[in-house]
Amino acid sequence: MWHAGAGERPSSGMREAAITEEAEAANRSRLAWKVEQLRAWDLLQLFTPWLLLTISTVIYFSVLPASGESFWPEGASVLGLVAVSVLWVLFGHTLPIKRRTLRPVSAGIYFVGLLALCVTLMTYSDIFLVFTIAGFFHAYLLKPWPLGVLGVLATSVALNGSAMRVWPHPTPEMLAEFILIVTVQTGAIGAGILLTARSEPEERKREELVERLEAALHENAGLHAQLVAQARESGVQDERQRLASEIHDTLAQGLAGIITQLQAAERSASVQGETEEHVTRALRLARSSLTEARRSVQALAPQELGRAHLPDALRTLTERWSEDQGLRVQVEVTGAREPLSPAIEVSLFRVAQESLTNVAKHAEASRVGVTLSYTGTEVLLDVRDDGRGFAKGLATGFGLTSMRQRIRGIGGHLEVQSAPGEGTSVSARVPAIAPGGTRAKEGTGR
Secondary structure (H helix, E strand, O other): OOOOOOOOOOOOOOHHHHHHHHHHHHHHHHHHHHHHHHHHHHHHHHHHHHHHHHHHHHHHHHHOHHHOOOHHHHHHHHHHHHHHHHHHHHHHHHHHHHHOOOOHHHHHHHHHHHHHHHHHHHHHOHHHHHHHOHHHHHHHHOOOHHHHHHHHHHHHHHHHHHHHOOOOOOOHHHHHHHHHHHHHHHHHHHHHHHHHHHHHHHHHHHHHHHHHHHHHHHHHHHHHHHHHHHHHHHHHHHHHHHHHHHHHHHHHHHHHHHHHHHHHHHHOOOOHHHHHHHHHHHHHHHHHHHHHHHHHHOOOOOHHHHHOOHHHHHHHHHHHHHHHHOOOEEEEEEOOOOOOOHHHHHHHHHHHHHHHHHHHHHHOOOOEEEEEEEOOOEEEEEEEEOOOOOOOOOOOOOHHHHHHHHHHHOOOEEEEEEOOOOOEEEEEEEEOEOOOOOEOOOOOOO
């Protein structure tokens, strides 16, 4: 019986893996840069008040004995204010920042208290001007941004106002200088707060997008791993299918021919000449099958295609088949011959081989025709016989499954037409792809 059924397994490439890995590497690089940038600013926010307070305190108590003043009561008062400042910065800023619990209202209260402590400390010594500079950094914590600019203004007034205390009689020029300094400081530092406030929503959106992108990349990595596993399994199945097809098209067909010849020799045992002829054919089929088996193991093309192109290989195949079966085969090649990809030539050759084998086994035909047509963009192969045919739906087995899979695997289409008593026609249509992988141009001569 003719064999039907069919399906092909898609082949999958690995090029997406390199693209995914490059995207992940670029994203990790951007994230690392962003994290480093945020980390540097956070560290600056956290450690600036501690560093400035430490510097101011150390310098104050270092010069206190040299100034001739006693520790009590002024030094003790300063030490108490420093202790209060430590607790205020710790519980009002450092811990909330680390715990991400600092809110706009609490940030405002903290900033007012910090500025009050700085002004109080500066009444004891101008060295605490250094500590007051922390107000410029912590003004960035105030929301909305106008409050931040107001915080910068207050810090600048406190800082420069303390310096003006050393002037016994301020002149208009000094006041103008004071106002200019405060204005420049407020404008320069406040501009940073304004720019930060305007870019913060975009930064937040960008961070969300980056997080979503990172999650998508992780998900794609998982999907890619699944695809790799599926591709490996598919590759194993494809290789098994290929080997099964090769064995069916070579060893199985050769052994079937050997059995047929030996059965014929057994039936004609009384006639010595006919017996020797059948045994000779069986030996030739056995040698040919052995050669094909070795070539299949090495994944090479059929023996006939090793010496010639497809049209000549088909003529050699049909001549040998005609000689073995005692049935004449008409071979016709139409159109301008063009070199084809080895995969296409092997697939068409195997279709012709399997079709002729089925004719010999099932058709009981008196005429067989093989036509190979070059149409420019496609190549057509038709194998027809006038045998007994078969009803639609009764064709099951491996033969047609193998043929369909071969043809579909190279982008073609195979059609089988048959009816009881009306013979069978097998038609394969494949793209005309040259050995270099390029398709034939439109309008090629027929």
